[in-house]
Amino acid sequence: MSRPGGRRALALGGALTIAMTATLPAGPPAAANQARAAAVTASCTKTSDWGTGFEGKCTVTNGTGSALNGWKVEFDLPAGTSIGSSWDTTRSVSGNRYTFTDAGWNATIAAGGTASFGFGGTGPGWISGCTVNGGACDGTGAPADTEAPGAPANLRSTGTTSSSVALAWNAAADNVGVTAYDVYQGTAKAATVTGTTATVSGLSAKTAYTFTVKARDAAGNVSAASNALTVTTAEGGGTGPGGGKVIGYFAQWGVYQRGYHVKNIDTSGSAAKLTHINYAFGNVQNGQCTIGDSYADYDRFYQAGESVDGQADSWDAGALRGSFNQLRKLKKKHPHLKVIWSFGGWTWSGGFGQAAANPAAFAESCYKLVEDPRWADVFDGIDIDWEYPNACGLTCDTSGPAAFRNLMSALRSRFGTGNLVTAAITADGTAGGKIDAADYGGAAQYVDWYLPMTYDFFGAWDADGPTAPHSPLTSYDGIPTQGFHSDAAIQKLRSKGVPASKLLLGIGFYGRGWRGVTQSAPGGSATGAAPGTYEAGIEDYKVLKGRCPSTGTVAGTAYAKCGDQWWSYDTPATIGGKMTYAKNQGLAGSFFWELSGDTTGGELITAMRNGLG
Incomplete structure (x- = not known):
């Protein structure tokens, strides 16, 4: 799963406080201090500094007596220092000069109020030459601008x-x-x-x-x-017709506490509706593809009653067991199915930086593992789930904008045209966000398709809210971050030259929720993450549909208010709308995370299959 707008709690590092805007009249220090108190100011700090990179936060404070409608902060960074990601703002850069403007939803700051934005960067330097709204950051500068622009x-x-x-x-x-x-x-x-x-x-x-x-x-x-x-608008059909791929992730750890096994894909009816299964995840270590969980992958013994074909696994030396053997049996029963081994994920994406240093060696290690004679017939290709190339996620990557393209080129060269090579990628459609950090357009020639992870845009990692749907299809009035919605990601990727026919729309088979919420509509405050079966703030659709039924829709997805909890998730009805979007856009189809979140009878995958036709 991806978290395009995730926030990280980090230790306080080096700090620099920057006062900004309004001209100060000549006069004694007391007068100057009084003028500064009536200005718009900002405090910018390094919230974390690990030598080769940093994270920072700026808080803009409106010290004037009237509301501020819009703000712009500009500053320089020295050579060797750059900013690669930001949140709660719109970022642009020209040379070493960085400009941060409000994100729309946080444009208005009441008198005495504040608005904050954050950023992540690389290098040892820090800010200089800061201005805000045309004034110097030390509290002196240009006179306040009160003249409105002309109408477009x-x-x-x-x-x-x-x-x-x-x-x-x-x-x-x-x-x-x-x-x-x-x-x-x-x-x-x-x-x-x-x-x-x-x-x-x-x-x-x-x-x-x-x-x-x-x-x-x-x-x-x-x-x-x-x-x-x-x-x-035009009549139905748009740029379509879209493709009919339905791709579902099978999480290897589901065989433990969740008790979800490959057989469940068959008994739920999902196998007949899927075109591909992505097996998650293989690990990336020391620049190589490696096994993620050997017991779940190929060693767990399946009794006859647990097995896809009703036959128990063999204890013979060298016999294949575990989920790999069950997938072999599933493919035999459903010959149309293709299985792709996915490597990386949010937790293991940190290993790709080293892999990118020698793409050919990485590709060779992946080929040898996927094509291991013990299970070569199980897999039809490889999926790379590098969630934050040349950007920050769980860790920060500094491999450069060309690294992703080079990696995919090496994989295509080694796997050839007879195997599938795909990639699950970020859906951060913000200006200067993660899609802009890597050359997805250049790499598109090497992949069969991309899976932009159009979910996890918002969640209870922002413990106090505002509540927002984690998988909005489109923008809406009050969305916390412009560009954090599915259509923004699809359109940005297309603008970079990625064909619509190589893109799939992502669906989450789960919801994200907050507690301590009093407001039914999106945008309410909260006190923390709502309780979940396996993790606070997240719950499967099969649980939420009965525990907290949908009470409304926004931006093409559903939300629910029950007690003091607020959840967002997709339902069969909203999935139907999203499949119409995928067809109208001419996309290759849709994919979802992950199979165990659906009902026993496969309500959500049925809606996907029916919606795509």
Whole structure:
């Protein structure tokens, strides 16, 4: 599973406090201090520093007497130091100059209020030359900007599909400079961009929508609306038709506490609806592919009643047992099924950095393991689940933007065209986020398909909320982070040259939840993670459908309020909508994490199969 927007609790490292904005009049120190107290300021600290990299956090404080509508922080980093990831902000970079603007949802800061954003970087240096909203970070600088930009002109449509409208407009003028444009669908904000184009997705076919655009400057001044534009989406079909792949993950550890075995794939009816199974996970250690759990993989003895074909495993020397042997039996019973061995995952992605240093050697080790004579007939290829190349996740990787492409090239060369080579990848569609950190477009030529992990966007690692669906299909008014939704990931990957026919839409067969919640709609505060069977804050769909039934939908997915708990998860109905999206976008199909979360009768996989046709 992926956590595109995960937060990490880290020890406090070196710190630098930076005061920012408003001009200070000449005068004695007391007057200057008083002026600073009435300014917008920010405190920026290194929350963690491990020598070769760091994480930082900036908290913007509105010390003025009125609300601040928008903010922009800029600073320089010295040569050899760079920032590769950020959250709760929109990031851009020009040379060594970094610009951080509000993420839309945190643009407004009440008088006396604060807003924070974080970032992760590499190198030993730190911030210099900081400005905010045009003023110096030491509390002196340019006068406050109170002039709103002019209205954007000539809003027009540059293309439509059955589910999206592409828009463009002329740049707005401003006395200092426009920092963002807010696109409105009716009265709801549909997108925030820094350029003069945007695509609004997740729309219904053959339906009329009205759009306007407003400009914002760094001081938060907002323009009047552009001309109103009404556009009708195309009839159903979009860029389709989409593919019919249905790929499910089988988690090797499910054979323990969960009691979910390969036989359950058959008895639930899921095997007949799947096209591929991804077996998770093999490990990545010392630059090589290695076994993840030898007992579960190929040594556990299955009695006759546990076995796919009703035959007990053999104790003969060299006989294959465990899940590998059960998968062999499942493929024999369902000859259409393909099985792919997946390596990495959130916990084991840290090993890919060393692998990237010698891609050919890594590919050779993977080929020898996947094609081991004991189980070569079980697997039809390899899946690489490197979740944060050249970015930070559970650990930080500094292998460079070309490392992922080089790794996939080496794997394709070694595995040839007769084996499948696929990759599960980040779904972080934010500006300057994880998709931007690696060359997914360049690597697309080497893979049969990508599996963008379009789930885990939000969860109770942010213990106090706001509550938000962990797998939104589209953006919505109040989404905590712009770009953390499925459509943003799909469109960003397509913009980088990845064909739609090589992309699948990810579905979570589980929910994420908070406790201490009083608000039914998304956006409420919380006190911590809701209780879960195996881990706080997460629960299988098969449990939630009865324990906390859905009470509403937002952004193409469902949410539920029961007692003081708030959960989000997909239902058969919302999966149906997501499959329509996948077809309209011309995607290769859909995949899910993971098989044991579904009901005994396979409700969710049935919805996927029926939705894709």
